[in-house]
Amino acid sequence: MKTLNDFNFENKKALIRVDFNVPLNENFEVTDDTRIVSAKPTIIKILEDGGSCILMSHLGRPKGVQEEFSLRHIAKKVEEILGVKVKFVDACVGEKAAAAAAALQPGEILLLENLRFHKEEEAGDKAFAEQLSKLGDIYVNDAFGTAHRAHASTTIVAAFFPKNKCFGYLLAQEIESINKVLKDGEKPVLAVLGGAKVSSKITIIENILDAVDHLIIGGGMAFTFIKAQGGKIGNSICEDDKQELALDILKKAKAKNVQVHIPVDVIAADAFSNDANTQVVDIDVIPDGWEGVDAGPKSRKQFHDVVMQCKTILWNGPLGVFEMESFAGGTIELGNSIAEATKNGAFSLVGGGDSVAAVKQFGFEDKVSYVSTGGGAMLESLEGIVLPGIAAILE
Numbered sequence: 261m262k263t264l265n266d267f268n269f270e271n272k273k274a275l276i277r278v279d280f281n282v283p284l285n286e287n288f289e290v291t292d293d294t295r296i297v298s299a300k301p302t303i304i305k306i307l308e309d310g311g312s313c314i315l316m317s318h319l320g321r322p323k324g325v326q327e328e329f330s331l332r333h334i335a336k337k338v339e340e341i342l343g344v345k346v347k348f349v350d351a352c353v354g355e356k357a358a359a360a361a362a363a364l365q366p367g368e369i370l371l372l373e374n375l376r377f378h379k380e381e382e383a384g385d386k387a388f389a390e391q392l393s394k395l396g397d398i399y400v401n402d403a404f405g406t407a408h409r410a411h412a413s414t415t416i417v418a419a420f421f422p423k424n425k426c427f428g429y430l431l432a433q434e435i436e437s438i439n440k441v442l443k444d445g446e447k448p449v450l451a452v453l454g455g456a457k458v459s460s461k462i463t464i465i466e467n468i469l470d471a472v473d474h475l476i477i478g479g480g481m482a483f484t485f486i487k488a489q490g491g492k493i494g495n496s497i498c499e500d501d502k503q504e505l506a507l508d509i510l511k512k513a514k515a516k517n518v519q520v521h522i523p524v525d526v527i528a529a530d531a532f533s534n535d536a537n538t539q540v541v542d543i544d545v546i547p548d549g550w551e552g553v554d555a556g557p558k559s560r561k562q563f564h565d566v567v568m569q570c571k572t573i574l575w576n577g578p579l580g581v582f583e584m585e586s587f588a589g590g591t592i593e594l595g596n597s598i599a600e601a602t603k604n605g606a607f608s609l610v611g612g613g614d615s616v617a618a619v620k621q622f623g624f625e626d627k628v629s630y631v632s633t634g635g636g637a638m639l640e641s642l643e644g645i646v647l648p649g650i651a652a653i654l655e
Contacts, residue, residue, distance in 0.1 A: 261435070262426040262653065264302060267398055269311025271366055275396025276302065276428065277413050277649075279403035279633065280317035280334060288333040295405070296334070296341050298633050302402045302428035303342060303369065312364045314396050316352060316413050317403070318376040325377045335371050346371050353378070353391040361395040381412045388412045393420035402428025404634040407649030408641075418652035425653050430633065435650065437609045437630045438641045442471045445572030445607065452563075452594065454479030454577030455614055458502045463643040464576070465509055469516050474566050476521045478555055478579040478590070482543070485510070485522055491544030494528065495551040521566055525556030527580070527587065534584040554580030555590030567597040571605070575619075575628075576612040576642070582621070591618050599627035611638035 278299045283291045290296070303313050315338075322329040332348055339346040345368070349360040352372040364370050372395075375381040380388035389412040393399070399421040401407070406414045418425050427435070441449065449472045453461050458481045465475070477485060480497040487493050488503035513520045526543050528550040529536035540556045541547070555563070559579075567573065575598060579590035595618065602608045610619050611632035619625055632638040637647055 261432065263432045264305050264400065264426055264429060266426055267424075269306045269309035269398065272309075272311045272398055273314055273361065273364060273396040274306045274311055274398050274400050275314045275316065275392065275417075276306075276400040277403045277406070277417075278315050278317050278428075279405040280315070280331065280338070281319050281405065282334060284333060288328070290334055290337045293337060293341060295633060296338055298430050299402055299428070300342055302400065302430060305429070306400075307344065307367055307369070310366050312366055313369045314361055314364065314372065315369065316372045316375055316392065318381065318406070318413075319374050320376075322374060322376050324379075329374055329376070331371055331374050338369075338371060342369065344369055349373065353388060357395065375411075375413050382409075384410050384412050384416050386412075386416055389416035390420055392417050397424060399425040400428045401425070401649055401653055402430045403649070404431050404434040404632070404637050406637070407431065407634065407647040408637040408645070410648040414649040415652040418655070427650075427653055431650075433630065434632060434634065434638075434641075437632065438638070440607055441572055441574045441609055442468065442642070442644075445471070447572070448473040448570045449572040449574075450474040450476065450566060450570035451574045452476040452478065452567075452576065452598075454481070454579050454591075455612075456480035456497055458484045458499055458506060461577070462502075462505065462509075464639065466512070467642060467644040468574070469513055469518055472518055472574075474519050474521065474570060475513060476563055476566060478523060478559075478563070478594075479577050481577075482522050483552060486544050489544075492546060493543070493552065494546035494548055496526075496528075496546060497551070521562060523552075523555045523559035523579075524562060525558045526552035527554040527556055527589075529553045529587070532581075534586045536586075538586070553584075554587040555594075560590055560593045563594060564597040567594070567601050568604075570601065571607070573598055573601060573606055573608040574642075575608065575610045575615050576639075578614050578618050582614075582618050588622075592622050595619065595622055595624040595627075599624055602628050611635075611642070
């Protein structure tokens with residue numbers, strides 16, 4: 261696996277695919293700069309070698325050229341985070357982009373305009389990718405968040421750098437973290453899968469059963485498993501058409517000697533509201549008119565004990581409706597348990613939109629080993645899919 265450390269960038273122009281698809285407010289100010297901060301080590305290494313950086317990214321989902329999606333809006337923020345002046349060019353291909361790239365001196369940074377202003381980017385157009393490739397000497401992919409897309413800048417462009425392509429530090433770390441869980445994690449290995457639907461996690465569960473020793477199934481998806489086993493779940497969320505599948509997963513887990521842990525009790529509410537009446541009930545006897553909205557006290561204790569005995573932990577999905585303060589307790593306690601296990605030497609990887617949001621919201625970011633930057637890319641990796649953006653560098 262070729263990384264930045266395999267190259268000396270002195271007097272070289274690095275064409276870097278970054279993921280600067282960051283949220284902006286109505287004044288076009290960046291409201292979460294995590295993705296920019298994550299790209300900093302890669303950019304600084306190249307500059308310190310004596311090279312220059314040409315940064316390419318998309319922002320949002322523009323329909324053609326739309327000023328509100330211009331990367332011009334984030335140039336100042338990128339400059340502030342990197343501590344280096346950032347030049348911006350309002351093109352990513354064509355004469356203007358080529359001239360700006362050609363004029364770039366060692367130690368300088370150029371930010372190209374939004375790739376998705378051109379439909380050829382998402383179409384994976386070869387001629388468009390070739391135009392991009394002419395801007396730099398070495399191609400660096402550091403955008404895990406888009407590695408599952410076979411777009412011109414993430415995948416197709418790599419073919420024009422047969423010997424001069426590599427992973428940036430961020431992307432290399434993402435690959436290593438996933439491999440730590442799926443391939444070479446210290447045992448016992450635990451996967452915590454939460455969230456609303458079994459259907460969105462089926463392929464992940466089936467792929468990780470060979471890698472894990474323990475599987476915690478929490479959140480809304482637990483009710484499909486409980487109902488399939490004959491439990492009464494009241495008004496709780498359930499995918500009735502996935503009950504057979506739930507039983508099949510339990511059977512496969514047993515055959516592979518994987519211990520499955522499902523909540524034994526829940527906090528039930530009489531309405532989907534932060535101010536609803538609540539009661540703690542066993543998960544398989546939830547009264548009609550009530551729905552499970554968070555893991556109960558016995559479940560939290562049970563999950564804590566499982567977490568504390570594991571050396572490698574994957575967390576994907578919350579244990580309850582954590583967006584509502586009244587039902588965030590189970591997710592917070594799970595975060596505390598994983599933080600404690602990490603402090604004691606376990607490796608913990610958090611990935612997938614909701615769990616990453618929870619980790620940030622409740623301040624666990626620095627208490628776990630690694631927080632993935634790619635939602636869809638992370639999930640596809642866990643499903644065992646080789647992502648096109650990664651395959652293109654390995655070829």
